[in-house]
Amino acid sequence: MRSFYDCIVVGGGPGGAWAAKHASEGGASVLLLEKDREIGIPVRCAEAVGAAGLQAVVDPQPAWISNKIKGAVLVSPDGREVVVSGERDQGYMLDRKIFDYALVEIAAGAGVDVLTKAYVSDVIKPNGRVQGVRLQHMGQTSEVGCSVVIGADGVESRVGRWAGLRTSIKMKDMESCVQKTLSNIELDPDYVYFYFGKDIAPGGYVWVFPKNDRLANVGLGISGEFSRYKSAQKYLQDFIDKRFPHASVLYTVVGGVPCAPTLKKIVADGLMLVGDAAHQVNPMSGGGINTAMLAGQIAGRVAATAIAQQDVSEKKLRQYAAEWHKAQGKAHERFHKIKKAVYKLSDGDLNKTADAVLSLPPEERSLANIFKTALVKHPSLIFDVIRVFVH
Amino acid sequence: MINAIDDRCDFCGACVAVCPVDCIELRESRIAILDHCIDCMLCVWICPVEALAGADKNLESECEASMIAS
Incomplete structure (x- = not known):
């Protein structure tokens, strides 16, 4: 590891990996920092993605996919099932451990340096311009300088806050989520199931996403508007007790999903935010992989160009915000309004x-x-x- | 005033995301509430697994929280 890189990416998820890859391919020297000890772990995701959206940013490999999805079943509060299906491969169930590893391997292959168990505790910004990060790794604190920091540090993003952006999420736009991977259940593995209703998941929905015909990610999100009265965990337990009383739980994971408009400002001098950190999750579905990778791709490319032209001012980096809004911004705002x-x-x-x-x-x-x-x-x-x- | 129950916490960061004053520090499997916490309770309310506990809410903090949330 060097003491200076052209670009430092904070966060080793799909958005960060793709930002790092594209910045490196654009000619920048890039360091990717992940706070956890291993890329892809823990999986904090329901693992379903739209096939077309994924294909737009990467060529999906068979090893990344645990199951192919033909359609969706929407279940109303009184149990009526509406089946929506199309051609084969409407969506994929990813194996995120394998997928996230693969994306970072691709980034590393493009020349990116990777460091795990690397906690960023602050950004360095003499004169108000972001010029590096403070890094804690194996009991040592150091400073690493750079021209551009890309914050892909997830829903809990603090990189943006340190740089002076307002990133905290309103309670009503935050989904409080719990998921269990259930075995010993029976379902049609060709379909993903969505359950709606105020008693099941107020301000959100329950998902049942099959990995095969005996195994599925079963979880729910409820709006932060309601989570103070009954927790997501309790809602999910009620659902599982009723629907899958004989299931065995192989994995439990919790998380917050920002189902919000994109942040007003996603760039500052020497800084860009990508993915959940920028609130780029599809606010209707809560899906964030495809949009994070698209944003990462744009951010990485714009960063590399800005670095080559020796102008990493907010004004220059706004090119990223403009391209994101052109590609996804309108659809994103529309999804948020439909959700409401x-x-x-x-x-x-x-x-x-x-x-x-x-x-x-x-x-x-x-x-x-x-x-x-x-x-x-x-x-x-x-x-x-x-x-x-x-x- | 706000305490994290380590045995329950999954270190997911939902609380960090809604904190209006950036007073929660989260690492791989460590969470800390920093001194400048204003006891607004948003983290307690958003936590999917009830891993954060606050003192009895007083009217003032509820009022402040609802202003921040709206």
Whole structure:
């Protein structure tokens, strides 16, 4: 490890790995820092991704994929099941341990230096410009200088705060999540299941994502607006007791997912934020892998160009924010507004919507049609949607 | 005033993300509440596994928290 790099990436998840890879390929010297002892561990993820979104940023390898998903089953509060399916491979169940390792291996192959068990305790910013990080590793504290810091340090991001950005998340936009990997259950491995309802997961949903026909990630998120009254853990236990009473639990993991608009400012002098740290998670689904990798790709490329041109000012780095908003920004804001509208529906509204959708012939049950049907049933939603599409 | 129950904590960072005053420090399997905590309770409320406990909430901090949250 050197005492200066062109670019330091904080966080070794998919967003950080992809930022590091693309900065290195753009000609920058890059150091990737991970606070945990091993890349990819612990897996804090439900592991499902959209196939098209992933293919847009990387060529998916068979070893990364534990199961291929054909469609989704949306379950209303009173148990009506709406099946939405398409061609084969709508989505993948990733094996995140293997996937995250592979992405960092690819980055390392592109010339990135990697250090694990490396805790960043502050950014160095003489004169207000970020010029490096303070690093704690194996009982030693040191400073490593750089031209650009890319903060890919997850939902708990502090890199942005230290650089002066406002990154804390509003309670209502934060999903409090728990997941258990259940064995000894029976399900159709071709489908992912989503359960909705105020009693099941207020301001969120339950997911059942199969890894095979006997094993699945079963978890839920509830909005921070409700989590003070009953914890996510208790909601999940209630669901599992009812649905999968004979399951054995092989893994339990918890986490917070920011289902928020993208941060207003994701760059500062010498600093860029990527992925969960920048609130780039799809606010409707809570999925953040594809968007983090896309953002990382853009950020890495923009960083390398800025470094080569010896101008890492906020103004120059804004190119990253502009490209992110051009690629995903509008869709992201729209998803956030739709999320807010959908969570306003009562359980009765959701049941009626499911009923109406089930009256459609199966071949017409695309997501777009489900949405249209929901609109006909709930005219008040139309105003929300008009707001969504006019903006 | 806020205490972390190490045996329950999964070190996920949800509390760090909602903290309005950046007073929670999280490492691989260590969590610390720093002295400038304002007892706003947001971390206690967001924790998925009830691993944070605060003293009895007083009206003032609830009021402040709801302002921060809105």
